[in-house]
Amino acid sequence: MGRTLAEKVWDEHVVRSADGEPDLLYIDLHLVHEVTSPQAFDGLRLAGRPVRRPELTLATEDHNIPTTDLDKPIADLVSRTQVETLRRNCEEFGVNLYPMGDLDQGIVHVVGPQLGLTQPGMTVVCGDSHTSTHGAFGSVAFGIGTSEVEHVLATQTLQQKRPRTMAVNVVGDLPEGSTAKDLVLALITQETTGGGQGYVVEYRGDAIRALSMEARMTICNMSIEWGAKAGLIAPDQTTYDYLEGRPHAPEGADWDAAVAHWDSLVTDDDAVFDREIVLDASTLTPFVTWGTNPGQGAPLSANVPDPASFEDDNERVAAERALEYMGLTAGTPLRDIAVDTVFVGSCTNGRIEDLRVAASLIEGRHVAESTRMLVVPGSVRVRLQAEQEGLDVIFKEAGAEWRGAGCSMCLGMNPDQLTPGERSASTSNRNFEGRQGKGGRTHLVSPQVAVATGVLGHLASPADLPATANA
Amino acid sequence: MDSFTRHTGVGMPLRRSNVDTDQIIPAVYLKRVTRTGFEDGLFAAWRTDPSFVLNQPAYAQASVLVAGPDFGTGSSREHAVWALQNYGFKVVVAPRFGDIFRGNSAKAGLLAAQVDDKTVSALWDLMDAEPGTEISIDLVERTVSAGSGVDRVEDSFDIDDYTRWRLLEGLDDIAITLSHGADVDAFERTRPSYMPITTV
Numbered sequence: 279m280g281r282t283l284a285e286k287v288w289d290e291h292v293v294r295s296a297d298g299e300p301d302l303l304y305i306d307l308h309l310v311h312e313v314t315s316p317q318a319f320d321g322l323r324l325a326g327r328p329v330r331r332p333e334l335t336l337a338t339e340d341h342n343i344p345t346t347d348l349d350k351p352i353a354d355l356v357s358r359t360q361v362e363t364l365r366r367n368c369e370e371f372g373v374n375l376y377p378m379g380d381l382d383q384g385i386v387h388v389v390g391p392q393l394g395l396t397q398p399g400m401t402v403v404c405g406d407s408h409t410s411t412h413g414a415f416g417s418v419a420f421g422i423g424t425s426e427v428e429h430v431l432a433t434q435t436l437q438q439k440r441p442r443t444m445a446v447n448v449v450g451d452l453p454e455g456s457t458a459k460d461l462v463l464a465l466i467t468q469e470t471t472g473g474g475q476g477y478v479v480e481y482r483g484d485a486i487r488a489l490s491m492e493a494r495m496t497i498c499n500m501s502i503e504w505g506a507k508a509g510l511i512a513p514d515q516t517t518y519d520y521l522e523g524r525p526h527a528p529e530g531a532d533w534d535a536a537v538a539h540w541d542s543l544v545t546d547d548d549a550v551f552d553r554e555i556v557l558d559a560s561t562l563t564p565f566v567t568w569g570t571n572p573g574q575g576a577p578l579s580a581n582v583p584d585p586a587s588f589e590d591d592n593e594r595v596a597a598e599r600a601l602e603y604m605g606l607t608a609g610t611p612l613r614d615i616a617v618d619t620v621f622v623g624s625c626t627n628g629r630i631e632d633l634r635v636a637a638s639l640i641e642g643r644h645v646a647e648s649t650r651m652l653v654v655p656g657s658v659r660v661r662l663q664a665e666q667e668g669l670d671v672i673f674k675e676a677g678a679e680w681r682g683a684g685c686s687m688c689l690g691m692n693p694d695q696l697t698p699g700e701r702s703a704s705t706s707n708r709n710f711e712g713r714q715g716k717g718g719r720t721h722l723v724s725p726q727v728a729v730a731t732g733v734l735g736h737l738a739s740p741a742d743l744p745a746t747a748n749a
Numbered sequence: 750m751d752s753f754t755r756h757t758g759v760g761m762p763l764r765r766s767n768v769d770t771d772q773i774i775p776a777v778y779l780k781r782v783t784r785t786g787f788e789d790g791l792f793a794a795w796r797t798d799p800s801f802v803l804n805q806p807a808y809a810q811a812s813v814l815v816a817g818p819d820f821g822t823g824s825s826r827e828h829a830v831w832a833l834q835n836y837g838f839k840v841v842v843a844p845r846f847g848d849i850f851r852g853n854s855a856k857a858g859l860l861a862a863q864v865d866d867k868t869v870s871a872l873w874d875l876m877d878a879e880p881g882t883e884i885s886i887d888l889v890e891r892t893v894s895a896g897s898g899v900d901r902v903e904d905s906f907d908i909d910d911y912t913r914w915r916l917l918e919g920l921d922d923i924a925i926t927l928s929h930g931a932d933v934d935a936f937e938r939t940r941p942s943y944m945p946i947t948t949v
Binding site: 293294298299300302304306307313314316317320321325327330332333334335336341342354356357359360363374394395397400405406407409421422423424425426428429432433434435437439471472475476502503505507525526527528532533535536539571573592593595596599689690691708710711712713716717 | 849933
């Protein structure tokens with residue numbers, strides 16, 4: 279019987295397997311950041327263990343990094359200590375680090391692909407749940423906790439139970455005006471936050487094939503938001519075109535050997551998934567969340583739902599609680615919801631394509647008076663590329679704030695936070711209570727919806743925008 | 750890691766589903782570089798409400814948390830497990846856990862016991878009727894039990910065999926893997942030369 283893509287990649291990395299034990303899986307790339315690593319390095323020190331393969335390990339600083347005053351030391355002393363601890367640990371254990379101020383610093387899930395380190399058929403882990411992003415290249419990539427970070431540092435392996443596999447068959451084409459973000463938000467609402475649990479999911483179908491690498495990363499990034507262990511997409515010419523020529527991509531004969539192998543990384547026709555689901559892309563429209571988990575979403579054209587409409591007790595109670603927290607009333611058109619802050623950025627939507635589409639929409643327009651808009655590139659290189667293309671000028675002329683690179687308001691570990699009751703439209707990945715700042719209220723949206731919302735001051739799609747003078 | 754066999758302690762009902770790790774401990778509390786001291790951040794936002802269950806005297810000594818489905822979804826932060834442990838919890842009982850949270854619990858020695866919805870509801874009702882009720886968890890027999898007489902709740906819970914064995918023995922994963930060093934060496938010799946390295 280044939281095998282699925284995920285099974286092929288998994289099988290190629292099994293170091294040891296025995297009945298009644300999890301597989302011992304080799305890890306090709308271990309990405310490290312300042313928040314989930316200090317206790318892991320401490321553990322190594324206590325046990326007198328070295329990092330087994332520092333050259334398969336890469337660290338950067340992202341979660342705590344301020345996006346303003348980049349020439350000054352980090353003002354928050356606790357954040358500064360955490361960042362300095364990473365620097366000391368990388369120095370002591372010989373791990374390559376891209377610190378604040380370095381050209382290659384940025385959100386760990388933007389940096390890996392940008393350097394060409396993320397390649398098809400690899401195993402990639404990081405102490406961060408959005409490691410699923412790297413699955414867009416046909417790698418098995420997943421987030422781990424700090425104990426597992428220590429395990430990978432010490433052994434370059436992980437003990438992992440073989441996951442089940444699921445196919446997400448996306449049928450139909452994504453209509454004009456709908457995006458990869460709308461697709462994944464709709465999928466999470468369809469499947470709820472636990473629907474993917476225990477599975478490595480493969481996104482398939484012509485609508486997925488038609489997506490750029492960066493759009494594929496947006497989809498794989500949010501795999502964890504419906505509970506999946508990982509999400510991946512089979513590599514194809516789009517993948518190769520993105521990779522070729524990047525600093526760590528193979529070259530010459532190595533490139534040919536790699537591509538020959540990557541071409542085999544497809545699900546066999548006779549392979550059987552443990553579960554298959556279908557998502558119809560052709561009916562998708564801009565999608566937003568109204569609640570406090572990513573599965574509480576609806577088309578922008580809908581109204582805030584009535585909790586009584588949920589049959590499941592837990593879902594009904596969760597919806598009641600969410601509306602109370604979000605300060606929303608059932609039946610309100612989602613388009614009538616006024617928004618204080620728009621955040622464009624994060625490992626979900628902080629790449630150059632996201633900034634290009636945002637800039638093209640906001641050019642000749644202005645952010646609403648009652649609204650502030652932050653644009654935070656996912657990495658220093660994304661920022662520099664955008665500046666080279668003049669996107670920063672477009673954003674600033676439209677009244678948006680152009681910031682330095684990092685995780686920023688996605689999770690508010692740096693000063694970019696919402697205040698209690700403040701409402702955002704955010705291109706990030708989580709609308710949990712307090713995620714963007716204590717008491718903050720988050721609506722997850724695509725970059726397109728974010729810009730339209732910023733211009734009009736309420737949740738909106740580009741179709742709602744009046745024409746510009748030069749359009 | 751300490752071994753875990755049986756535990757009996759005061760149960761605490763958390764009548765919520767989808768308790769993500771941002772709720773268990775918000776990001777601003779993740780800046781410590783130690784494994785201790787995270788109890789201050791446990792359910793930080795909800796704790797500002799005096800009526801929140803963690804603030805009620807009956808649950809001051811609670812060590813068994815009983816929560817709704819999809820507990821521990823979201824962020825991979827192991828700090829969520831540490832916060833629960835630092836506060837004094839030994840066991841979390843829920844109908845379904847986020848994958849990474851469950852993995853982190855197993856590594857850190859917090860027992861994540863998966864039971865069905867009905868058992869959680871029965872435990873909630875029991876604890877609401879008599880706050881301070883103790884719950885017993887037996888990892889050897891894989892059972893959770895509480896109460897007595899007609900109100901007694903007893904059920905088995907799910908945990909995979911390997912995790913159970915490691916918890917019972919209190920084993921260090923890294924030491925187990927390092928004992929297979931020869932297998933890792935052999936595997937590394939088979940890796941293709943085009944695989945990337947992070948140094949320049």
